[in-house]
Amino acid sequence: MSSLVTKPAPDFTAAAVMPDNSFKDDFSLSSLKGKYVLLFFYPLDFTFVCPSEIVAFDKAIPKFKAKHTEVIGVSVDSKFTHLAWKNTPRNQGGIGAIQYPLVADLDKKISEKYGVLLEAGIALRGLFLIDKQGVVRHALVNDLPLGRSVDEALRLIDALQFHETHGDVCPANWREGDDAMKPNSKGVAEYLAKHAT
Numbered sequence: 001m002s003s004l005v006t007k008p009a010p011d012f013t014a015a016a017v018m019p020d021n022s023f024k025d026d027f028s029l030s031s032l033k034g035k036y037v038l039l040f041f042y043p044l045d046f047t048f049v050c051p052s053e054i055v056a057f058d059k060a061i062p063k064f065k066a067k068h069t070e071v072i073g074v075s076v077d078s079k080f081t082h083l084a085w086k087n088t089p090r091n092q093g094g095i096g097a098i099q100y101p102l103v104a105d106l107d108k109k110i111s112e113k114y115g116v117l118l119e120a121g122i123a124l125r126g127l128f129l130i131d132k133q134g135v136v137r138h139a140l141v142n143d144l145p146l147g148r149s150v151d152e153a154l155r156l157i158d159a160l161q162f163h164e165t166h167g168d169v170c171p172a173n174w175r176e177g178d179d180a181m182k183p184n185s186k187g188v189a190e191y192l193a194k195h196a197t
Contacts, residue, residue: 004136009039009128010113016101017082025079027101029072030134036069036160037130038153041105041116041123045077045085049147051095053125056150058098067157071100076111076122079104116141129156131164171195 004010009029016027029037040057042050057064057071064071075082082102088094103110111117116126127148129138138156142148159170168180171191181191 003139005139007136009130009134009136012110014110015079015104017079017086018101019099021083021086023079027103032070033134034132036132036157037072038069039072039128039130041074041111041126043122043144044075045081053147054095054098060150061099063154069157072103074103074105074110076105076108078106
């Protein structure tokens with residue numbers, strides 16, 4: 001599988017359940033151009049690791065909004081199954097009233113475009129950070145049992161936005177407020193002299 005990183009994010013138009021529980025049958029990725037997008041795939045509604053991730057992303061929506069980032073979830077379920085899952089209380093295995101769209105990839109074409117579709121017909125846990133120009137800047141794909149880190153997704157958005165603003169690059173474990181690095185040999189030497197001991 002060739003990486004989508006540095007390439008335009010594959011566009012799609014599909015049905016989605018919106019935060020107010022309405023159906024939008026022509027939800028498109030291209031409609032979000034000009035914003036950062038965190039697009040994540042998960043295997044199936046009414047399963048196990050999935051609700052923990054969906055709820056964790058939902059709890060962090062104010063942090064994503066503060067970073068001008070839209071969160072979009074995608075699975076191969078129908079819009080009706082998405083809605084039923086949203087209408088199921090969290091203490092009964094549902095996800096409740098989440099604040100971002102869930103896209104219905106019923107024909108599996110979106111999962112296929114992003115390289116996360118398994119032969120079994122469900123998606124791996126793919127996560128893609130897309131910049132304001134619609135270019136994929138980060139991709140992560142986990143196997144089904146491995147949940148993702150919302151904190152790491154937020155950190156990567158911070159790093160991308162810092163780089164876009166300042167031109168410096170963000171070293172290992174960089175967090176907002178940490179020292180960054182000039183993208184040249186002198187910058188590396190200065191950073192390591194300060195931080196490698």
